[in-house]
Amino acid sequence: MFSTNRRTLLRITSVTAMAAALWTLTSAAEAQDKIRIGYAISKTGPYAGGASITTLPNYELWVKDVNAAGGIKLGDKRLPVEVVEYDDRSSSEEAVKAIERLANQDKVDFILPPWGTGLNLAVGPTLNRLGYPHLAVTSVTDKAPELAKRWSNATFWLGTSAQISDSLAELLAKLKSEGKIGGNVAMVSVADQFGIELAAAGREAFKKHGFTLAYDKTYPLGSQDLQPLLNDAIAAKPDAFIAFSYPPDTIALTEQAQLLKFNPKIFYVGVGTAFPLYKGKFAANSDGVMGIGGWNADSPQLKDYLARHKAATGKEPDRWASPITYASLQVLQQAIEKLGKVDRAAVAAEIRSGTFDTIIGKVKLKDGLLQEIWSVGQWQNGEFYGLAPTSLPGARAPVVPKPQWQ
Amino acid sequence: MLLFDIVLPGLVLGGMYALIALGLTLQYGVARVMNLSYGESLVAAAFGALSLYTGLGLSPLVALLLAVPCAMALNWLLYRFLLEKLMRRGKDRGAQEVDSILVTFGVLFAIQGIMLVAFGGQYYSYSYLSIPVIVLGTTLAVNRLVALLFAAVIGIAVYLALTRTRVGTAVRAIAVDGNAARLVGIDVPAMSGLAFAFGGGLVAVGGVLVSMFLTFNASMGVVFTMKALVVVIMGGVGNVMGALVAGLMLGVVETAVARLVDPGLTLAATYALFLAVLLIRPTGLFGRAAS
Numbered sequence: 001m002f003s004t005n006r007r008t009l010l011r012i013t014s015v016t017a018m019a020a021a022l023w024t025l026t027s028a029a030e031a032q033d034k035i036r037i038g039y040a041i042s043k044t045g046p047y048a049g050g051a052s053i054t055t056l057p058n059y060e061l062w063v064k065d066v067n068a069a070g071g072i073k074l075g076d077k078r079l080p081v082e083v084v085e086y087d088d089r090s091s092s093e094e095a096v097k098a099i100e101r102l103a104n105q106d107k108v109d110f111i112l113p114p115w116g117t118g119l120n121l122a123v124g125p126t127l128n129r130l131g132y133p134h135l136a137v138t139s140v141t142d143k144a145p146e147l148a149k150r151w152s153n154a155t156f157w158l159g160t161s162a163q164i165s166d167s168l169a170e171l172l173a174k175l176k177s178e179g180k181i182g183g184n185v186a187m188v189s190v191a192d193q194f195g196i197e198l199a200a201a202g203r204e205a206f207k208k209h210g211f212t213l214a215y216d217k218t219y220p221l222g223s224q225d226l227q228p229l230l231n232d233a234i235a236a237k238p239d240a241f242i243a244f245s246y247p248p249d250t251i252a253l254t255e256q257a258q259l260l261k262f263n264p265k266i267f268y269v270g271v272g273t274a275f276p277l278y279k280g281k282f283a284a285n286s287d288g289v290m291g292i293g294g295w296n297a298d299s300p301q302l303k304d305y306l307a308r309h310k311a312a313t314g315k316e317p318d319r320w321a322s323p324i325t326y327a328s329l330q331v332l333q334q335a336i337e338k339l340g341k342v343d344r345a346a347v348a349a350e351i352r353s354g355t356f357d358t359i360i361g362k363v364k365l366k367d368g369l370l371q372e373i374w375s376v377g378q379w380q381n382g383e384f385y386g387l388a389p390t391s392l393p394g395a396r397a398p399v400v401p402k403p404q405w406q
Numbered sequence: 407m408l409l410f411d412i413v414l415p416g417l418v419l420g421g422m423y424a425l426i427a428l429g430l431t432l433q434y435g436v437a438r439v440m441n442l443s444y445g446e447s448l449v450a451a452a453f454g455a456l457s458l459y460t461g462l463g464l465s466p467l468v469a470l471l472l473a474v475p476c477a478m479a480l481n482w483l484l485y486r487f488l489l490e491k492l493m494r495r496g497k498d499r500g501a502q503e504v505d506s507i508l509v510t511f512g513v514l515f516a517i518q519g520i521m522l523v524a525f526g527g528q529y530y531s532y533s534y535l536s537i538p539v540i541v542l543g544t545t546l547a548v549n550r551l552v553a554l555l556f557a558a559v560i561g562i563a564v565y566l567a568l569t570r571t572r573v574g575t576a577v578r579a580i581a582v583d584g585n586a587a588r589l590v591g592i593d594v595p596a597m598s599g600l601a602f603a604f605g606g607g608l609v610a611v612g613g614v615l616v617s618m619f620l621t622f623n624a625s626m627g628v629v630f631t632m633k634a635l636v637v638v639i640m641g642g643v644g645n646v647m648g649a650l651v652a653g654l655m656l657g658v659v660e661t662a663v664a665r666l667v668d669p670g671l672t673l674a675a676t677y678a679l680f681l682a683v684l685l686i687r688p689t690g691l692f693g694r695a696a697s
Contacts, residue, residue: 044518048527048625056527090625191670219664220673222629224620225419225657228664231411247529248621255619259538259547272529281531315528 035072035342037063038084038108040098042115045090049247051115053275054138054321057313059083059112062329064312073337084108092122099123103130109342110332117141117193128153133335133348135328138321140164142197148368153348155365157324159373161197162205164292167375169205171388171398172240172266176211180400181265186215186238188229188253190246194271198244214238219249226252230260240266244292247272254282254289258405265401266290274377274384276316286379288402293320294377294386296394301359319377319384324370327358361393407543412662414544420657421554425615426630427637427649428560429608435644436581437602438499439489439506443514444609444634445627450517451477451613452622456530466534466614467552473610481606484513485599493598514627521624531621549618556615560608561650568646577601581644636676640683642693652691655679 039059042051063081070078084106088095095114102108111132113120120139124147127134134154141147144156175181185206189199195218206213214236219229226249233241241264243253250272257267272278273291282289295302302323309317309326317323334357335350336342355364363370374386378398385396426448433441441447454473458464464472488509496502535549568574576597579587588594612630616622637656641648656676663675683691 043527044522045625048522049529049623052527053529188669217669219669223669223672224422225415225661227415228412228661229669232665248531251529251531251621252619255533255536256547259536260545261538275529277529277531281533 033079034082035074035079035110035336036082036084036106036108037110037112038086038102038106039112040086040088040095040102040114042090042119043087047090047114047116047119050138050271053277053318055113055115055325057309057315057317058322058325058329061309061312062326062333065308066333072333073340074342075340088114088119090119092119095119095123096126099126099130099132103132110336110344110347112329113137121147124151124154127151131344131348133332133344133351135332135351137325137328140194140197142201144369145367152352153345155328155351155368155370157328157370157373158321159370159375160201161194162201163373164375165198165201165205167388168242168268169202169209169211171376171390172206172211173209174390175266175398175400176209181239183211184214184236184238185211185240185242186233186236186264187213187242187244188215188226188233189218189244190221190249190270191218192221192246194246195244198270202242202244211240221246223249224252227256227260230256230262234260234262238264240264241268242266243269245270245272247275247277250291251278251281254278254285258285261405263402263404267402268376273379274319276318279379279382279384285405287381288379288399290376290378290387290398290402291384292375292377293318294374294384295319295323295360296392297383297385298394299359299361301361305359320374323360324373327360327363330358331356331363408665410542410544412665413658414541414546416658416661417654418546418550418554418657419661420654421557422550422616422653423633423637423656424561424650424653425553425557426609426612427634427641427653428557428564428646429605429612430631430634431638431641431644431646431649432564432601432605432608434638436577437485437489437598437605438493438502438584439485439510439602440503441605442507442510442631443517443627444510445629445631446514446517446521447477447481447606447609447627448613448616448630449622449624449627450521451610452617452620453521453525453530453624454610455614455617456532459532459534466618470611470614473614474607477610478603478607481609482599482603484606485602488513489602490595490599493595518624518627525624527623527625529621529623532617534618536619547619549615552618553615556611557650557653560611561646564608564646565650573597573600636680640680640690642687642690645690645692648690648692652683 041056042048063083067080071080086098088098102111113135115138117139120136128151136154137157140158140161142160142162144160148154148156187202189195215233250269253269268290270292274293279286331351335347339346352365352368372392376388377384377386387396387398430444433439451473455466455469458469459466492505493502496505537548538545539548568578576592579592580594580597584594637649637653641652659675659679660672664672
């Protein structure tokens with residue numbers, strides 16, 4: 001009995017040891033033959049609209065581009081990228097759970113961020129605790145500088161609400177000093193974190209530059225008729241109409257402004273203006289409309305990016321956060337390649353301190369924030385050009401007053 | 407004039423609310439299916455109209471001729487093969503409702519999934535009849551006026567059909583008491599299926615018309631389900647006229663609050679009105695007292 005037992009025990013031990021050795025061998029080999037990148041993105045729910053325009057197509061394009069080039073260069077070899085993808089269903093809890101799963105179960109090497117201010121802020125603490133670099137690209141918040149200080153792994157790429165509103169107010173002030181517009185501004189905003197922050201910053205910025213806010217109202221998210229709002233805004237006879245709106249509202253406000261023949265000298269609408277959908281829907285009527293975002297459409301890198309984006313995903317990118325999203329992934333790749341290993345803390349530090357060549361030009365973050373961001377763009381002859389900050393390369397002169405609706 | 411500026415756009419907005427609720431009042435009130443996939447069906451019809459318009463250049467109003475029979479057939483199949491067994495199994499109205507909620511919850515994800523695969527998550531929008539007309543000094547969009555017109559015509563026609571015809575009487579009898587209806591020789595499953603299919607046809611009308619002026623994506627169904635539910639319950643479950651009146655009322659109240667008080671309070675106004683109606687008439691504006 002004893003001997004059999006011992007023999008069995010020996011056999012089990014040796015088999016286990018062999019298996020363990022094999023497992024370490026294979027997993028070590030596995031860790032070396034690809035780089036696993038995970039992300040949870042809103043494929044369903046209210047954020048799916050934004051995620052599927054700005055974020056997901058760029059993840060897919062970047063993975064395709066990287067793998068077509070042989071992969072990410074680690075030392076002297078190139079490792080292909082393998083993707084693990086989840087749907088966060090536009091819910092903060094799901095997003096956080098998915099990140100935990102990606103880190104603990106799937107053991108991915110890097111995690112890409114979700115779409116939107118809310119979700120990025122929700123997963124921030126978890127990514128920080130787990131030690132993954134956090135490219136919080138699609139988040140616009142005035143808390144960004146503070147958060148970048150608190151989370152050493154995080155970087156913010158779309159500026160702050162104050163930056164966007166200030167830059168818009170500065171542009172309007174310049175136009176006012178040139179006598180192109182008067183000092184009357186009507187502002188509407190969506191009652192959601194994005195709209196509230198931008199409107200608050202806007203109020204201050206307009207006042208600072210000597211504008212009168214003749215009309216200033218918020219409306220609930222998902223409003224299905226904005227005509228009452230526009231009627232009152234029209235009654236205020238503004239020189240500039242400013243809406244910090246979301247895509248469905250951006251479209252509705254534009255359409256109803258045309259119906260009501262409301263044609264102020266400046267017509268500025270929010271998220272969605274830079275979408276290809278906007279140009280597609282309004283065609284010639286998009287001409288002269290200003291909105292959040294913009295890009296230097298004459299840059300050869302961006303022209304090339306536009307063509308590749310169209311070829312790979314079948315649609316054009318938006319002219320605001322899409323190229324920045326792609327650029328952030330280029331930065332991630334270059335940081336990994338510079339270090340030559342999957343060392344997340346070092347990669348996060350490198351992203352913050354290094355200088356990178358991307359489709360949006362040289363990227364050098366300051367205190368974890370990208371500084372050179374377009375705040376105001378304008379559709380001119382079918383392209384959404386960046387207007388402000390005027391100091392950015394490729395900034396165009398605004399067409400003011402806006403041409404009449406046709 | 408401010409009064410017209412509130413009442414007319416309010417009625418136009420309300421017309422849309424009524425339109426998106428008419429189908430649900432038939433499906434819920436008569437066929438006793440609390441259809442949680444209602445909004446998704448509506449968005450699916452909107453996608454159908456969009457595809458026909460951008461792909462074939464077919465006007466949404468012509469698309470209706472295609473969309474409505476298709477939706478009716480699909481809804482009839484859904485009832486016949488998925489819901490009818492549940493309706494038979496359910497001991498009482500409560501059990502039937504719970505079962506139908508569970509099943510249509512599943513259908514919701516199926517429809518949404520198909521739309522996501524076909525169209526992705528991004529927003530879609532096209533313009534049709536986006537032409538201004540001036541009525542009594544107030545500018546209105548023709549596409550929204552068309553939606554109001556359809557809501558009014560359909561509402562009144564369905565109301566007349568329910569109150570003036572034999573089939574309508576049978577359908578109302580089922581709504582009141584399914585067991586008693588069976589005793590007087592009404593084919594309850596067939597009639598319920600008919601009502602459900604007809605409700606489905608109305609969803610398609612709503613979806614096609616709404617797509618002319620609202621921006622939508624595959625995830626937006628729940629917005630419509632919620633609004634339709636509020637209108638249906640406010641109007642009295644199963645009451646077509648009630649849904650029409652409640653929808654119009656909501657539209658006018660929302661517009662009035664937006665113009666006279668603050669646009670930020672429209673949502674609060676909706677729910678305040680909803681609560682007020684339920685407090686005064688717990689069965690809705692046109693609802694009968696529960697027996």
